[in-house]
Amino acid sequence: xxxxxxxxxxxxxxxxxxxxxxxxxxxxxxxxxxxxxxxxxxxxxxxxxxxxxxxxxxxxxxxxxxxxxxxxxxxxxxxxxxxxxxxxxxxxxxxxxxxxxxxxxxxxxxxxxxxxxxxxxxxxxxxxxxxxxxxxxxxxxxxxxxxxxxxxxxxxxxxxxxxxxxxxxxxxxxxxxxxxxxxxxxxxxxxxxxxxxxxxxxxxxxxxxxxxxxxxxxxxxxxxxxxxxxxxxxxxxxxxxxxxxxxxxxxxxxxxxxxxxxxxxxxxxxxxxxxxxxxxxxxxxxxxxxxx
Amino acid sequence: xxxxxxxxxxxxxxxxxxxxxxxxxxxxxxxxxxxxxxxxxxxxxxxxxxxxxxxxxxxxxxxxxxxxxxxxxxxxxxxxxxxxxxxxxxxxxxxxxxxxxxxxxxxxxxxxxxxxxxxxxxxxx
Numbered sequence: 001x002x003x004x005x006x007x008x009x010x011x012x013x014x015x016x017x018x019x020x021x022x023x024x025x026x027x028x029x030x031x032x033x034x035x036x037x038x039x040x041x042x043x044x045x046x047x048x049x050x051x052x053x054x055x056x057x058x059x060x061x062x063x064x065x066x067x068x069x070x071x072x073x074x075x076x077x078x079x080x081x082x083x084x085x086x087x088x089x090x091x092x093x094x095x096x097x098x099x100x101x102x103x104x105x106x107x108x109x110x111x112x113x114x115x116x117x118x119x120x121x122x123x124x125x126x127x128x129x130x131x132x133x134x135x136x137x138x139x140x141x142x143x144x145x146x147x148x149x150x151x152x153x154x155x156x157x158x159x160x161x162x163x164x165x166x167x168x169x170x171x172x173x174x175x176x177x178x179x180x181x182x183x184x185x186x187x188x189x190x191x192x193x194x195x196x197x198x199x200x201x202x203x204x205x206x207x208x209x210x211x212x213x214x215x216x217x218x219x220x221x222x223x224x225x226x227x228x229x230x231x232x233x234x235x236x237x238x239x240x241x242x243x244x245x246x247x248x249x250x251x252x253x254x255x256x257x258x259x260x261x262x263x264x265x266x267x268x269x270x271x272x273x274x275x276x277x278x279x280x281x282x283x284x285x286x287x288x289x290x291x292x
Numbered sequence: 293x294x295x296x297x298x299x300x301x302x303x304x305x306x307x308x309x310x311x312x313x314x315x316x317x318x319x320x321x322x323x324x325x326x327x328x329x330x331x332x333x334x335x336x337x338x339x340x341x342x343x344x345x346x347x348x349x350x351x352x353x354x355x356x357x358x359x360x361x362x363x364x365x366x367x368x369x370x371x372x373x374x375x376x377x378x379x380x381x382x383x384x385x386x387x388x389x390x391x392x393x394x395x396x397x398x399x400x401x402x403x404x405x406x407x408x409x410x411x412x413x414x415x416x417x
């Protein structure tokens with residue numbers, strides 16, 4: 001069992017806020033365990049540009065920062081854009097291989113991956129599948145059903161009918177009260193279609209999830225924290241490991257926020273999620289990328 | 293010039309004036325109802341032109357030619373989107389618009405500059 005006070009102390013050291021996402025009380029005393037997982041997102045390995053002149057070191061710093069957590073998580077998930085896109089398929093595979101080598105330095109060996117559009121949209125996920133496996137899947141951990149949904153292998157941001165049917169069948173074996181956590185890259189709801197921050201058939205995914213009482217979505221893509229509800233479903237986006245983007249529609253273009261040499265890690269980070277299933281809550285602690 | 297002839301000329305002038313005015317109105321109505329055609333090229337990672345200037349109250353057809361990819365064309369504020377297949381132009385009909393700015397973007401991920409592939413329709417009075 002995790003020492004709750006220790007967790008809060010770690011969160012404070014990380015300089016991040018704790019965000020609690022409540023689950024209905026029906027899960028209380030259901031006998032589930034508590035556990036942590038870590039979400040990292042949008043590493044864009046291979047990026048080179050003014051938005052992060054230190055792009056070749058940020059991912060390694062993040063790995064060191066996660067390894068420095070006093071309590072190591074049960075597992076780690078990367079929610080897409082592991083690499084920055086390239087037209088050169090050999091270069092794409094080289095970047096993915098380098099990325100895999102760097103994150104191989106994580107102490108925790110249960111690491112789950114999923115693609116972003118930069119990894120998968122130009123070749124329908126072919127290189128990603130060679131190096132990381134399936135682009136959508138599910139697994140169970142300590143009473144929570146986790147589902148990774150691919151909304152990027154189609155460059156048009158469609159999940160697609162085949163995957164929708166798979167999702168429906170995957171969830172059909174669950175009780176309606178089973179806690180479900182969804183990992184995906186793009187927002188499933190129309191956060192900002194004018195900035196391509198949406199999933200074209202995301203409403204169909206939400207429709208499939210809606211009958212289940214305890215669903216929480218963790219995603220990436222928008223390079224910043226964002227928290228939104230669609231009905232009873234909570235959606236939490238994560239910071240990136242490359243450069244922050246502006247708040248949705250807060251400026252005319254979705255250009256990266258300028259890099260600040262005085263604060264090179266500003267706006268970058270990862271998060272730890274405490275699944276307090278018996279207390280019917282998920283707690284999110286945001287951490288900065290600080291370790292060299 | 294006698295009185296009768298002056299009256300005929302005045303009447304003819306009045307007729308000519310109103311006829312011309314009527315023709316002008318018809319011409320304007322015709323122009324207003326006829327779709328303007330604007331040619332656009334989509335090529336990684338830009339639309340050319342990226343700013344399309346239109347007059348309000350007149351429908352437009354965008355003839356968009358994609359040169360290299362199945363780009364997307366999306367005007368979220370108008371609920372208009374389509375895929376742009378390379379080859380013959382894709383025609384996008386837009387009804388007469390009120391003055392304002394209407395952003396559009398490529399919404400099919402097309403590579404490293406995809407996030408900058410966007411533009412604006414500027415409608416003036």
